[in-house]
Amino acid sequence: MIPSSAEAVDEQFRFEASHLLDEWSAGPADESAQLAVFDKLAVEIVAGSGARVQDRSGRWYWDLYGGHAVSLIGHAHPLWAAIVGEQARRLPFYSNLTPHPLRAAACRAIVDLAPSNLTRVFLTNSGAEANETALKLARHHTGRTEVIAFEGGFHGRTAGALAVTWNRKYRDYAAPGLGHTRFVPFGVVPEIGEDVAAVIIEPIQSLNGMTTATAEFMHGLREACDKAGALLILDEVQTAWGRLGTPFAADYYGVRADLITGAKSAAGGFPVGVTLVDDAIATRVKPGDQGSTFGAGPLACAAILATHHIVRSEGLMANARFVEQQVRELVSWPVRGHGCLLGIVCPAPSREILPRLRAAGFMAGGSDDPHVLRLMPPLCLPPEAVTEFAAALNATI
Ligand SMILES: Cc1ncc(COP(=O)(O)O)c(C=O)c1O
Known part of the structure; x- marks a missing residue:
């Protein structure tokens, strides 16, 4: 077929884009222009496909880290890439000043997936922003200022999100902070006073070491919030979009939230923050x-619509449940968390285990608990990846 001129131009730019990307990616990455805030590994991940990533030398790894719980549908999913690429050719951006059919459809898809009391959504660009939005709405709605947050909780690096983040190693950098937060022990239903606007909680405290709430605790919290007239905010930045094998942790626990925040996996790697809001x-x-x-x-x-479509059409939530079952069967140490958000409590520190796992061809994560290794893989992780990982881990320790 003779290409039309538009197709020929497209083909030419695709060729040029590939050439330029190769040129910009040539040589080892010179990191010197970046603020040195990340302790980086000595491996450059430059490509991915499904549940695997490839380093500069061409070596492939099973990705049980998921780019920090971001990769939900797998890396470089061809349909996701085609949809995002096609939209980039149509209109990459226009502001909220005018309605847009994709914005309407994406927000409808999120609301349809969410528990039925959450009837509206506000979209931002990150988990921290999603939490800032939830806290702002909660304070404004209740006319109260105080927030209860949990020891071990992490909610992001902006000022408002840091104010409810427990670990001082993150919070003190923004000292003196915003205040108006009371930290209480995770797992114990707190006394909630009449000055409390909201309680914010990660149902699974991932960074803390996958500390996992019980259903009894979550329901007790809901009841205590109702009694005090406080709102319950679930920070689902890591747990949402099917990662636990259910759309949200709220579904997993069967608990009603007034606000749910999400980010990370929401758009399959495109930066998006989500604040879901109760009708009232x-x-x-x-x-x-x-x-x-x-x-x-x-x-x-x-990107949101593509991600939702792929999760549903490929039955990825069921696979998240299967991954958990397989990990629990095959790994010799205690496992925390649910679905594709798991922590393995290892007898040796994860900083010793992780390099050995990488050498054996597996990416995984550490946590603030030195003995907890984190698995946050794409939901498409195949059974052989778990079998091989468990054998490597058992041989490593
Ligand atoms: C539970 C939780 N909340 C909030 C955040 C902040 O998200 P972001 O880094 O997108 O601002 C994170 C990031 O790791 C997180 O794990």
């Missing part, structure tokens, strides 16, 4: 109460 709160929000330039841009919304 949403109906009192007016134009001008909140805003975001980049939130809910057409490209982000195309």
Whole structure:
């Protein structure tokens, strides 16, 4: 077939893009222009396919780290890439000043997936922003200022999100902070006073070492919030979008949340922050109460819709449940968490185990608990990856 001129131009740019990307990626990465805030590994991950990633030398690894719980549908999913690429050719961005059909469809898809009391959504660009939005809405809705947060909880690096983050190694950098937070032990239902706007909780405290809430604790918390007239915010930045084998942790625990926040996997790797809002709160929000330039841009919304479509059409939530079952059967040490968000409590420190696992061809993560190794793989992780990983881990320790 003779290509039309538009197709020929497209083909030419695709060729040029590939050439330029190769040129920009040539040679080892010179990191000197970046603020040195990350302690980086000595391995450069430059490509991915499904549940595997490839380093610069061409070596493949099973990715049980998932780019920090971001890769949900697998790396470089061809349909996701085609949808995002096609939307980039149509209109990458236009602001919230005008309606857009993809924004409407993406928000509808998120609300349809969410528990039925959460009828509206506000989109931003990160988990920290999603939590800031939830805290702002909660304070405004209740007219109260105090927030209860949990020891071990992590909610992001912006000022408001840090104010409810427990570990001082993160919080003290922003000293003196915003205050108005009371930290209480995780797993114990706290006394909630009448000055409390909200309780914010990660149902599974991932960074802390996959400390996992019990159903009894989550339901007790809901009851205590109801009694005090406080709102319950679930920080589902790591647990949402099917990672636990259910759409949200709220579904896993069968507990009603007034606000749910999400990010990481929401758009399969495209930066998106999500704040889901209960109907009673949403109906009192007016134009001008909140805003975001980049939130809910057409490209982000195309990525959200592509991700939702692939999770559903490939039955990935069922596979998340299967991965957990397999890990629990094959690994010799205690396992925390659920679905594709798991912590293995190892007899040796993870900083010793992780390099050995990488040498054996597996990416995994550490945590603030030196003995907890984290697995946050794409939901498409195949059974042979878990079998091989368990054998490597058992041989490593
Ligand atoms: C539970 C939780 N909440 C919030 C955040 C902050 O998300 P972001 O880094 O996208 O701002 C994170 C990031 O790791 C997280 O794990």
